Amino acid sequence: MPDVVQVSNGALELAWPISIPDHLSATFHATDNTVRWLLWVEIEAENLPPLHAEFEFVVLHEVV
Amino acid sequence: MSDILPRGAARSVLPKVSYTRTNEGFRLSEAFDVAVTNISLIVLSLALSIGTLIRFAMLLRDVGSPLVFIGPLFLAVGSFVLWSITINKLRIARTFGPAEVVPDQWPLRLGQRVQVRFRRSVGGDVRVKGVKAALLCREWVRYRSQVRTRKKVRIDLVRGMKRSRTGFKHYELTKDV
Numbered sequence: 001m002p003d004v005v006q007v008s009n010g011a012l013e014l015a016w017p018i019s020i021p022d023h024l025s026a027t028f029h030a031t032d033n034t035v036r037w038l039l040w041v042e043i044e045a046e047n048l049p050p051l052h053a054e055f056e057f058v059v060l061h062e063v064v
Numbered sequence: 065m066s067d068i069l070p071r072g073a074a075r076s077v078l079p080k081v082s083y084t085r086t087n088e089g090f091r092l093s094e095a096f097d098v099a100v101t102n103i104s105l106i107v108l109s110l111a112l113s114i115g116t117l118i119r120f121a122m123l124l125r126d127v128g129s130p131l132v133f134i135g136p137l138f139l140a141v142g143s144f145v146l147w148s149i150t151i152n153k154l155r156i157a158r159t160f161g162p163a164e165v166v167p168d169q170w171p172l173r174l175g176q177r178v179q180v181r182f183r184r185s186v187g188g189d190v191r192v193k194g195v196k197a198a199l200l201c202r203e204w205v206r207y208r209s210q211v212r213t214r215k216k217v218r219i220d221l222v223r224g225m226k227r228s229r230t231g232f233k234h235y236e237l238t239k240d241v
Contacts, residue, residue: 012192014182018167022175024201037172038200039165041182046191049152053163053184055092058171 012043026061083170090170094163102157105150112143161185 020037028035037057042050083092116139123136163184172178186192 010187011183011185012195014195014197016180016182016197017177018180018199019177020172020174020199024174025203026174027171033203033205035201035203038202039180039182040198040200041163042196043160043184043192044194044196045159045186046193048156048159048190051156051160053094055094055163055165057092057167060171060173062173 020059027057027059086166089166089168092165092167099157102150102153105146105153109143109146109150112139112146116140116143159187159190161187 018039025035027037037059039055039057041053041055043053044050083090085091116136119136119139123133161184163182166181166183168179168181169176182197
């Protein structure tokens with residue numbers, strides 16, 4: 001569940017804690033392959049089809 | 065030394081991600097431009113509709129077999145479906161403003177726990193029923209097969225996760241709110 005859900009002043013605001021799994025690959029981009037990290041969000045509103053948004057993260061190889 | 069180093073500036077292995085630095089942190093914008101998608105849909109819908117009308121007009125001029133109506137009929141159905149999608153997209157664009165995400169740290173690191181804030185302006189009297197989110201890790205690999213055909217393969221690196229409606233394995237971050 002998100003920590004914060006707020007619909008006020010004509011804006012929807014949410015907050016999540018996200019853990020990047022340390023056994024997966026970091027962001028990488030080359031001619032023949034790419035690893036991308038994305039946050040995918042779907043909003044369901046009454047009388048409207050679902051609305052999707054994607055945001056790309058840059059994840060470095062260093063493990064915390 | 066000059067023989068070892070490649071010519072020109074070295075390319076970054078990280079993709080170009082659109083973000084701006086603000087007082088509250090790094091603000092990310094959407095990966096896809098909604099306006100460009102909507103404009104493209106409108107142009108495609110118009111083109112298909114005009115094509116359908118022209119085809120019907122040509123048929124009315126010299127009607128032969130009733131089978132000749134099959135093609136224009138498919139065009140008309142396609143045009144209707146495309147317009148339905150376009151109108152829905154435009155309704156969404158009128159109701160919701162652009163979305164943004166603000167992670168409390170940037171860039172992220174493997175194994176790191178970060179707080180991510182999502183914000184989207186909502187116009188009019190609309191009731192939000194639920195919000196779902198997923199963290200996706202996607203890999204594209206481009207390779208040449210034996211017949212020298214270039215192919216693109218997408219490999220999802222997130223293992224052991226359940227498959228969502230979009231077909232991607234994902235981490236379920238939220239339930240409906």
